[in-house]
Amino acid sequence: MTADYPAAMAFETDAGLTNYVVYNYSDESITVTFSDGTVVVADPNAFALEQM
DSSP states (O other): OOBSSTTEEEEEOTTSOEEEEEEEOSSSOEEEEBTTSOEEEEOTTEEEEEEO
16 A cells, blocks of 8 residues: 555554554644545644544
């Protein structure tokens, strides 16, 4: 899986859930889109986590 931001990763658990992790190192909120269509919004200078 890919994302349109370099500090974004996705991990699949043994249970089949996908965890999306983004670190926003900028001073403004960002929206990151993963290749499976999942969108994660990350606040400035913070991690954002989503589980699907």
